Amino acid sequence: MTLVRIVEIVVDTFGDVAAETLEVGRHRRIEQPHEFRGRHKPATSDNAREPGHGTPIDGDLEVFSGLSTTKNVGDVIAKFALGDRGHATTVADLLRSDTYGNRALFTQNPLLPATIAVALAPSLRAFDERIPMSSDVESKFHFSREMVSGEIYRKYEKAMRKYWKVEDLDFTQDALDWQRITPEQQKGLLGITIRFLAGEQAVTDELVPMLAASHALRRFDWTMFLATFLLEEAKHAEFFMRWHEAVVGVVDPSEVAPHFLTRGKTVDPTGRFEVRDVMHEALPNYGRILHEAALGGTEKEIERAFVQFSAAYNGFVEGVLTMPSYEIVIDTTTQWDAFPTLKQGFKLILADEGRHITFGTTACRMLIEKDPSYEEAVHEVFDAYRGNIVGLVEYQKAVPGLDVGKYQTMKVRHYRNRCREMGVKPDDTLIEQILDPSIDFVVGVEAG
Amino acid sequence: MARQWTCVEAGCDETITAPDTDTIIELVQAHIADAHDSFELEDMIEAVLVDVPDAE
Numbered sequence: 001m002t003l004v005r006i007v008e009i010v011v012d013t014f015g016d017v018a019a020e021t022l023e024v025g026r027h028r029r030i031e032q033p034h035e036f037r038g039r040h041k042p043a044t045s046d047n048a049r050e051p052g053h054g055t056p057i058d059g060d061l062e063v064f065s066g067l068s069t070t071k072n073v074g075d076v077i078a079k080f081a082l083g084d085r086g087h088a089t090t091v092a093d094l095l096r097s098d099t100y101g102n103r104a105l106f107t108q109n110p111l112l113p114a115t116i117a118v119a120l121a122p123s124l125r126a127f128d129e130r131i132p133m134s135s136d137v138e139s140k141f142h143f144s145r146e147m148v149s150g151e152i153y154r155k156y157e158k159a160m161r162k163y164w165k166v167e168d169l170d171f172t173q174d175a176l177d178w179q180r181i182t183p184e185q186q187k188g189l190l191g192i193t194i195r196f197l198a199g200e201q202a203v204t205d206e207l208v209p210m211l212a213a214s215h216a217l218r219r220f221d222w223t224m225f226l227a228t229f230l231l232e233e234a235k236h237a238e239f240f241m242r243w244h245e246a247v248v249g250v251v252d253p254s255e256v257a258p259h260f261l262t263r264g265k266t267v268d269p270t271g272r273f274e275v276r277d278v279m280h281e282a283l284p285n286y287g288r289i290l291h292e293a294a295l296g297g298t299e300k301e302i303e304r305a306f307v308q309f310s311a312a313y314n315g316f317v318e319g320v321l322t323m324p325s326y327e328i329v330i331d332t333t334t335q336w337d338a339f340p341t342l343k344q345g346f347k348l349i350l351a352d353e354g355r356h357i358t359f360g361t362t363a364c365r366m367l368i369e370k371d372p373s374y375e376e377a378v379h380e381v382f383d384a385y386r387g388n389i390v391g392l393v394e395y396q397k398a399v400p401g402l403d404v405g406k407y408q409t410m411k412v413r414h415y416r417n418r419c420r421e422m423g424v425k426p427d428d429t430l431i432e433q434i435l436d437p438s439i440d441f442v443v444g445v446e447a448g
Numbered sequence: 449m450a451r452q453w454t455c456v457e458a459g460c461d462e463t464i465t466a467p468d469t470d471t472i473i474e475l476v477q478a479h480i481a482d483a484h485d486s487f488e489l490e491d492m493i494e495a496v497l498v499d500v501p502d503a504e
Contacts, residue, residue: 155491327486354489362495403485409458410486416456421495435458 142220151362153221155355159228164348166239169341171246177338178247185336190248191261192329193342197240198260199322202279204233206313209287212294213306225359232352239345247342268441273387275443278321282312282385303367308377311422314360316381318353319418320389324407326350331402361421368423375424382415382430389415390433391443408434449499457484465500472497 147153178186207230214222245251250259268275276282290305297305326346333343368374382389389411392404412434419426433439451472455462462479466472473493480488 350489351491354491358491358495406485409484413455413457413484413486417492417496420456421492431458 142218147221150221152219152225152359155359156221156225156228159225159232159352159355162351166235166242166345169239169242169345171243171341174243174247174339174341177336181336181338187259189329189332189339190259192325192332193240193244194256194259195261196325196329197237197244197256199279200233200237200240202283203313203317204230204237206283206287207233209290209294209309210306210313213290213302213309216294216302217299217306222359222363229356229359232356236349236352239349243342243345247339268387268391268439270439273390273439273441275387275391275441276385278312278317278385278388282381283309283317286312286381300371303371304374304377307364307367307374308381310360310364311378311381312385314357315364315378315418315422316385316389319357319361320411320414322353323414324410326353327410328402328407335401357418358421361418364422364424375422378419378422378424379427382427386430386433388443389430390436390439391441405437450502451497452500453493453497455479455483460484465503467502469494469497 181189207226211223211226211230214220214226241251244256250256286305286309290302290309293302293305326349329346330343333339333346364374364378368378392408412431415431415434416426450465450467451469452463452465453472453476454464455476457480460483462483464472464475464479466475473490476488476493477490480486
């Protein structure tokens with residue numbers, strides 16, 4: 001259904017525009033203005049006036065308390081659709097998306113566009129007030145000299161320059177090496193690579209909230225970089241899929257699952273630390289908070305949720321927890337003088353990860369500089385998953401002959417560096433705990 | 449302006465200064481490999497570089 005058709009329905013149904021009603025809506029003060037770019041759960045004719053349904057800000061219901069008749073409701077959408085190009089674009093974007101099965105609903109109920117307009121109107125007005133535009137046409141363009149000379153846009157350019165393809169890699173020697181190593185070595189190595197295979201798929205799946213938030217915050221350079229980020233995470237998952245297929249001969253879930261290192265609940269014998277599932281608990285949960293903020297939160301809510309999610313994804317998982325795992329695989333292939341393409345792939349992936357991690361930490365730094373209270377969100381994340389980081393990475397013990405202490409020291413370096421990049425103060429107690437040799441319980445890690 | 453990087457490996461406070469970014473990345477990677485048997489990624493080095501006045 002096109003916007004034109006929707007407007008036709010509205011005008012046919014409700015008749016002429018009532019200018020008086022529109023003035024009520026446009027001049028009412030906005031309690032919680034934000035730069036609206038997301039979509040709200042639409043109202044229906046049944047719930048449009050209930051808190052939490054179709055209204056991003058409960059207080060805004062009052063704005064439309066006068067809109068008790070369908071005629072006046074229709075006035076609003078007619079105004080927004082016909083009278084303002086910027087608003088029309090936003091309304092059209094929502095209505096065309098079919099996110100909520102719009103098309104079928106509109107066919108059945110021509111009143112629905114009007115109730116959606118009621119839901120959108122406060123945010124549209126807030127959008128108007130927050131982002132001064134010299135013209136509606138200018139609002140269609142995002143590039144500026146300042147943006148393309150900025151550090152995030154430069155990361156996008158670098159990602160485009162450094163692009164590599166899995167299909168260019170040759171797995172022949174790795175397949176031969178797989179046949180000559182011992183069953184014990186096979187088990188140890190596969191335990192690590194299978195975790196990467198799962199982890200890279202997980203981080204690919206969990207990136208969408210960052211894109212939604214960048215869009216909502218109108219940071220187009222972040223969106224552009226995240227497009228390369230998402231593609232590269234998908235490519236990393238592809239690398240591990242191809243390597244396991246060509247070298248080990250496993251691809252399907254039923255084939256790889258038996259090799260996944262499993263353990264019962266990890267327990268710290270001292271009882272001081274709880275070990276939680278970062279990949280399947282922290283990332284989805286923080287991602288849900290960020291996504292919801294991007295859809296209907298205030299600017300500050302989106303920014304704080306971005307810092308929280310990025311601290312977990314880029315800072316904690318990619319930036320500290322996974323780094324020793326990469327190095328363990330590189331050290332192992334060096335020690336065995338085997339698997340040259342696995343080693344090459346890890347180095348290529350690491351170069352990508354360096355950009356991903358520092359995108360996240362740079363974005364956090366920018367937001368924390370804007371509002372220092374966001375620093376607390378970083379510490380909350382690292383504190384919530386403290387047990388995972390103070391314990392030993394299980395791979396350290398999976399491959400005989402590795403220097404276990406080296407990887408704990410490395411975690412401290414990476415933690416301090418992530419804090420330095422984000423512009424936050426490191427938690428000295430956490431550092432002491434990572435380095436404490438008496439804390440030696442082993443934590444299962446999915447890397448990504 | 450020169451570029452400067454400080455190591456934050458536990459027990460290490462090495463400070464490296466170089467005239468440009470490419471040179472300091474090379475020097476930092478050599479330090480991490482030699483002193484800590486590890487590696488540091490280019491983007492991570494760049495992210496924490498600070499500008500300092502030239503030595504002369």
